[in-house]
Amino acid sequence: MHLMELPREVLLGENLKDKVSQVAKRLKLGEKALILYGPKTKEIAGKDVEKHLKDFFEVEGLIVKEASMKEVEKTLNVIRNEGINWVIGVGGGSIIDVAKLASFKADIPFISFPTTASHDGIASANASIKDLGTKTSVKARPPVAIIADVEVIKTAPYRYLAAGVGDMISNLTAVKDWELAHKIKGEYFSEYAASLSLMSAKMVIKNADIIRLGNEESVRKVIKGLISSGVAMSIAGSSRPASGAEHLFSHALDAIAPKPALHGEQCGVGTIIMAYLHGLKWQKIRETLKKVGAPTNAYELGIDPEYIVEALTIAHTIRPERYTILGKDGLTREAAEKAAKITGVI
Numbered sequence: 140m141h142l143m144e145l146p147r148e149v150l151l152g153e154n155l156k157d158k159v160s161q162v163a164k165r166l167k168l169g170e171k172a173l174i175l176y177g178p179k180t181k182e183i184a185g186k187d188v189e190k191h192l193k194d195f196f197e198v199e200g201l202i203v204k205e206a207s208m209k210e211v212e213k214t215l216n217v218i219r220n221e222g223i224n225w226v227i228g229v230g231g232g233s234i235i236d237v238a239k240l241a242s243f244k245a246d247i248p249f250i251s252f253p254t255t256a257s258h259d260g261i262a263s264a265n266a267s268i269k270d271l272g273t274k275t276s277v278k279a280r281p282p283v284a285i286i287a288d289v290e291v292i293k294t295a296p297y298r299y300l301a302a303g304v305g306d307m308i309s310n311l312t313a314v315k316d317w318e319l320a321h322k323i324k325g326e327y328f329s330e331y332a333a334s335l336s337l338m339s340a341k342m343v344i345k346n347a348d349i350i351r352l353g354n355e356e357s358v359r360k361v362i363k364g365l366i367s368s369g370v371a372m373s374i375a376g377s378s379r380p381a382s383g384a385e386h387l388f389s390h391a392l393d394a395i396a397p398k399p400a401l402h403g404e405q406c407g408v409g410t411i412i413m414a415y416l417h418g419l420k421w422q423k424i425r426e427t428l429k430k431v432g433a434p435t436n437a438y439e440l441g442i443d444p445e446y447i448v449e450a451l452t453i454a455h456t457i458r459p460e461r462y463t464i465l466g467k468d469g470l471t472r473e474a475a476e477k478a479a480k481i482t483g484v485i
């Protein structure tokens with residue numbers, strides 16, 4: 140049996156910080172809520188959401204520092220000790236993933252309230268959590284509702300929107316890797332999930348000129364694409380449609396670079412290199428990223444070229460069960476340098 144769980148409500152619009160209570164009541168989520176936010180997202184939107192919620196619910200607030208198992212356990216303790224009925228994550232991908240996994244472990248629902256359009260974990264059923272130094276992809280449940288407040292997301296620095304494009308353009312190489320794993324390893328492949336995932340990538344390529352304006356229309360377009368990409372992952376039952384070798388490269392950078400860039404920025408650059416390895420039109424990918432103002436090389440990522448090459452050579456070890464264009468043995472140092480130089484990444 141293949142179980143596909145999907146969000147029940149998606150709200151996309153302006154000034155939604157006071158609409159969470161209505162959604163929670165409509166979905167009969169229960170009396171006691173836990174709101175998770177980061178130190179910045181508490182100020183950006185979390186405090187206001189919490190204030191409005193307190194008119195109708197008993198609310199506990201908790202600051203989450205990173206997407207790690209330690210933070211998931213910390214959250215789980217609060218859920219159990221306080222008898223929490225439902226969770227809301229107000230923040231970027233890290234906060235949403237902690238809310239997703241902790242609520243799943245406690246078997247209670249959660250609401251996704253994104254403050255940026257920087258990642259496609261807003262709607263997905265899987266959580267990317269750091270454990271023992273590297274990111275693992277853990278099966279969980281999708282949010283019961285998504286509340287995407289364009290007013291909030293619009294105020295995030297433009298860089299986050301461009302990162303969202305990077306996370307979506309990744310789907311081009313992720314799907315290629317998935318097809319490869321299907322052919323070579325007999326891995327389950329969903330044509331429907333793959334098509335939906337590719338639709339988001341094609342949408343950002345087609346709309347790059349609109350997205351780069353960074354206005355409300357841009358935010359709406361990117362958010363819709365990110366939600367579709369997340370739904371594709373939920374349909375697949377894993378992050379396969381949206382995470383291939385380009386993501387392994389980003390996870391490797393997170394593990395070794397002294398100051399990693401944003402997830403979507405690193406994935407975008409990884410997509411250029413993996414598209415080259417797949418024999419795809421990598422120039423078109425680079426052109427789109429340039430058009431929207433996303434980084435396309437080591438310098439723009441703010442990462443030393445040495446780490447780029449090292450990340451390329453170790454990426455295949457991050458999740459060995461996920462077969463990609465990097466194969467079982469990965470890239471040699473020479474091959475990594477060559478691919479990064481040809482594509483202009485270093």
Ligand SMILES: NC(=O)C1=CN([C@@H]2O[C@H](COP(=O)(O)OP(=O)(O)OC[C@H]3O[C@@H](n4cnc5c(N)ncnc54)[C@H](OP(=O)(O)O)[C@@H]3O)[C@@H](O)[C@H]2O)C=CC1
Pocket residue numbers: 176177178179180181183206230231232233234236254255257258259260261263264265266267274291292294295296302306372378401402403
């Ligand atoms: N589960 C899935 O399917 C997916 C998961 N991911 C994961 O998501 C994470 C990446 O998410 P991303 O959003 O890029 O990064 P983070 O969630 O790590 O946020 C990065 C920084 O941006 C800040 N921030 C958030 N919103 C705003 C805003 N509106 N204005 C200014 N600053 C803001 C955060 O503040 P604060 O410090 O307050 O948190 C934080 O300091 C990674 O862990 C990645 O693996 C990515 C794609 C899919």
Ligand SMILES: O=C(CO)COP(=O)(O)O
Pocket residue numbers: 259260265266267268274275276306378381382386387
């Ligand atoms: O980031 C993701 C999709 O964009 C999914 O992340 P994982 O690589 O951790 O599965």
Ligand SMILES: [Zn+2]
Pocket residue numbers: 258259306381382386402406
């Ligand atoms: Zn991603």
